[in-house]
Amino acid sequence: MPRQHTPxxxxxxxxxxxxxxxxxSVCSSPLPALLFFKAVEQAPVAISITDLEARILYVNxxxxxxxxxxxxxxxxxxxxxxxxxxxxxxLYTALWQxxxxxxxxxxxxxxxxxxxxxxxxxxxxxxxxxxxxQITHYLGIQRDVTQMHQLAQQVANQKALIESVxxxxxxxxxxxxxxxxxxxxxxxxxxxxxxxxxxxPARIFxxxxxxxxxxxxxxRASGAGFVDYELSYQGSRWFSCSGTWxxxxxxxxxxxxxxRRVEYLLLVAKEITTLRRQQEExxxxxxxxxTAEEELVQSLRETxxxxxxxxxxxxxxxxxxxxxxxRRSGNHASTDPLLPVLKEALDSGHQALETLRxxxxxxxxxxxxxxxxxxxxxDVLGLSTHRLLANGIVVDWQPAAxxxxxxxxxxxLRGMLKQLIDNALDAMQGSGIKTRELHxxxxxxxxxxxxxxxxxxxxxxxxxxxxxxxxxxxxxGHSGRAGMGLPLVQExxxxxxGMVEIDPTCTPGCCVHLRFPIAAKSALRSVDDEVA
Numbered sequence: 001m002p003r004q005h006t007p008x009x010x011x012x013x014x015x016x017x018x019x020x021x022x023x024x025s026v027c028s029s030p031l032p033a034l035l036f037f038k039a040v041e042q043a044p045v046a047i048s049i050t051d052l053e054a055r056i057l058y059v060n061x062x063x064x065x066x067x068x069x070x071x072x073x074x075x076x077x078x079x080x081x082x083x084x085x086x087x088x089x090x091l092y093t094a095l096w097q098x099x100x101x102x103x104x105x106x107x108x109x110x111x112x113x114x115x116x117x118x119x120x121x122x123x124x125x126x127x128x129x130x131x132x133x134q135i136t137h138y139l140g141i142q143r144d145v146t147q148m149h150q151l152a153q154q155v156a157n158q159k160a161l162i163e164s165v166x167x168x169x170x171x172x173x174x175x176x177x178x179x180x181x182x183x184x185x186x187x188x189x190x191x192x193x194x195x196x197x198x199x200x201p202a203r204i205f206x207x208x209x210x211x212x213x214x215x216x217x218x219x220r221a222s223g224a225g226f227v228d229y230e231l232s233y234q235g236s237r238w239f240s241c242s243g244t245w246x247x248x249x250x251x252x253x254x255x256x257x258x259x260r261r262v263e264y265l266l267l268v269a270k271e272i273t274t275l276r277r278q279q280e281e282x283x284x285x286x287x288x289x290x291t292a293e294e295e296l297v298q299s300l301r302e303t304x305x306x307x308x309x310x311x312x313x314x315x316x317x318x319x320x321x322x323x324x325x326x327r328r329s330g331n332h333a334s335t336d337p338l339l340p341v342l343k344e345a346l347d348s349g350h351q352a353l354e355t356l357r358x359x360x361x362x363x364x365x366x367x368x369x370x371x372x373x374x375x376x377x378x379d380v381l382g383l384s385t386h387r388l389l390a391n392g393i394v395v396d397w398q399p400a401a402x403x404x405x406x407x408x409x410x411x412x413l414r415g416m417l418k419q420l421i422d423n424a425l426d427a428m429q430g431s432g433i434k435t436r437e438l439h440x441x442x443x444x445x446x447x448x449x450x451x452x453x454x455x456x457x458x459x460x461x462x463x464x465x466x467x468x469x470x471x472x473x474x475x476x477g478h479s480g481r482a483g484m485g486l487p488l489v490q491e492x493x494x495x496x497x498g499m500v501e502i503d504p505t506c507t508p509g510c511c512v513h514l515r516f517p518i519a520a521k522s523a524l525r526s527v528d529d530e531v532a
Contacts, residue, residue, distance in 0.1 A: 048140040049128075054079040057137070066121075066144045068114030079140070082111040084118055095125065102127055102135060108145065120146045172239070172269040174202045178262065192271075196233070202267055205231060205241050220245050220265075230272065238276040239269040284382050291383055294415060297361050298488075304360050308353055315349040318342055366412060370405035373449055373516070374442055376414045380421050381440075387425060388438070396439040404444055406516045408496045416492040420453055420512060423486060427457025427510060447518050454511040460502060468502075489514075 040047055046063040050056050056074045064070055067082060074081055083092075087110045098105040104126040111121045122145040128137040166173055167187040175184040182189075182202050192201045208231040209216060219226050225244035232238055247261040322342045381388075381395060388395060421438070428436045439454040460468060468486045489512075493500045496516055503511040 046142045046144075048074075048079070048142075050079055050138045050140065052135065052137070054138070056081075063142075066119075066142065067111070073114065082121075084110045084112040086110045086118070099125060099127055099135075099138065102129070108149075111142075119144050120149050170270075172201060172267075172271070174267045176202055176265040176267060178264075180206070183264075201269070204233060205239065205267060205269055208232070209241065219243070220263075230276075231269075237271065237273045240272050241267070241269045243267045284379075287379060288383055291415075291418065294411070298415070301361055301363075304356050308356050311349060311353055311356070315346060315353070318346045318349065322346060366409040368407055368409060371408045371410050371413055372403060372405050373413070373417075373451060374399045374403045376410070376417055377440060377442065377451070379414060380417045383418065384421055384425065391425065391429060391436060393425065393428060393436045393438055396437060398439075398441045400443045402444070403442055403449060404518045406449055406496070406518055408516070412492050413496070416489050417451075419486075419488050420514075423489075424453060424455035424457070424510070424512075427455050427459075430458065433457060444518070445515075448515045449518060451514040451516075452511060453514075454506060454509060456509040459506075459508060459510045462504065 041060050043060055044062055046066040047058075047060045048056055048063055049058040055076060055078055059069070059071050059074055063074075067074075069081070091107065091109065095105045095107070104124060106124050109121050109123055110118055112118055121142045123140065123142045125138055125140045127135040128139055130136040163186075169186060170188060172189045172192055173186045174182050174189050177183050180203070182200065189201060193199070196204070206216065209226065209229060212229060212231065214226055214229060216226075223245060225242070227242045229241050230238060231241050244266050245263055246266065247263050249255075250260040250262045322339065325339050325342070377397075377399070381397065387393075424438055428438075433456065435456045437456045439452070441450075441452040443450050490500050493514060493516075498514060498516040500515075501513050503513060
């Protein structure tokens with residue numbers, strides 16, 4: 001329903017001009033008052049002039065456009081004719097307090113139009129001070145900012161909705177500016193930052209991406225970004241990281257007439273630590289099964305080789321006896337009754353040897369590839385975890401941060417390292433060993449990769465340091481130890497053009513040094529060459 005208004009006490013045009021002249025009479029200006037009047041009349045913002053009691057003396061045409069009130073409807077009425085009860089009373093109290101102090105009040109009110117509809121008025125009210133320094137009138141300027149407020153609120157609501165959705169996502173999300181600074185992030189990102197003791201997750205991700213070979217500059221220039229790169233944080237947590245760059249128009253005043261695009265990186269990371277641990281556990285279980293099978297085959301191969309080695313001695317003696325009988329008997333050798341028996345035993349022995357050799361499991365062919373010895377040592381330590389814990393052995397594992405790969409056969413090298421670690425663990429199983437420590441170090445030295453394995457066992461006596469590399473020689477039960485472990489280590493190291501030595505200065509315990517040439521494929525010898 002339209003509001004009821006008190007009729008004006010004088011013709012509207014007369015009151016409007018009179019009120020404006022009263023307000024302008026206090027101004028000293030060389031410009032004529034009529035020019036001021038025309039400027040105010042044609043101003044695109046709603047202007048009103050009131051007396052000290054807030055009675056309206058003048059309104060311009062823009063006032064009518066904003067409020068719906070004609071000048072005749074409001075001149076002589078109090079400014080409160082526009083007020084709406086939904087505006088808090090405290091706001092009006094603050095308004096009058098400011099004006100009474102001679103200051104300009106700025107704010108937003110809910111006003112009511114002539115047709116009863118509400119609108120938001122962005123209002124500026126300034127006291128008009130006369131020549132005597134006293135406030136004579138109030139000048140009000142207002143704009144209808146309802147649509148602007150609605151648009152701003154819609155943007156804010158959409159922003160809040162998007163932030164709620166992003167915050168609810170379990171993945172880490174961060175928005176980085178052109179300087180690499182995080183300008184927006186979600187709850188998962190902030191939680192991760194707390195867990196990383198204040199480190200910036202985005203910086204960690206970007207540094208790791210560079211280390212794994214992602215060309216960020218090319219990805220940025222091409223606009224393709226990067227997708228699902230798996231990164232590790234201190235080897236204990238894993239993330240799958242993706243990123244894409246996008247541009248938006250710079251909203252600063254400097255680029256209003258010269259548009260500029262600002263580039264941002266949207267970084268998304270999903271923690272896959274649990275998945276990687278499950279995968280690693282499955283891989284280690286498969287590796288344990290494979291290693292157990294390989295050790296069983298190797299044990300069978302060693303057993304057969306030992307049997308062949310043991311049988312070869314008696315056969316050599318029989319052959320020598322046959323030859324001796326032939327020389328002694330001369331032409332009558334065929335009449336010696338012992339000779340046929342020895343020949344039959346010799347033939348049976350050779351047949352047995354051939355049977356054993358035919359039963360020897362063949363070693364499968366293995367391709368030569370670049371091998372990271374740090375990764376193989378980590379696998380071997382993982383396979384030996386239960387044994388290490390059961391025997392209370394402390395492992396000091398110092399891998400090189402960057403270790404060049406060597407060209408070799410992965411399975412053979414892993415088996416060689418396991419033989420070496422097993423020998424060290426065997427040495428520390430005695431009841432008299434108080435300190436049980438296994439020290440492993442890797443490093444790159446010029447054109448070689450160096451591995452040092454040291455235990456705190458009883459060590460190897462000086463006179464046995466060369467013999468421990470002989471096949472089937474064992475010092476178990478004495479002060480040293482070896483068996484087939486170290487001979488196999490030496491064999492595989494030799495196949496890879498490497499060197500193995502026992503440090504004579506290492507006390508207590510035993511310290512073995514392994515050195516492999518970096519990318520020495522041309523120097524690698526095959527198992528067949530070694531056998532030949």
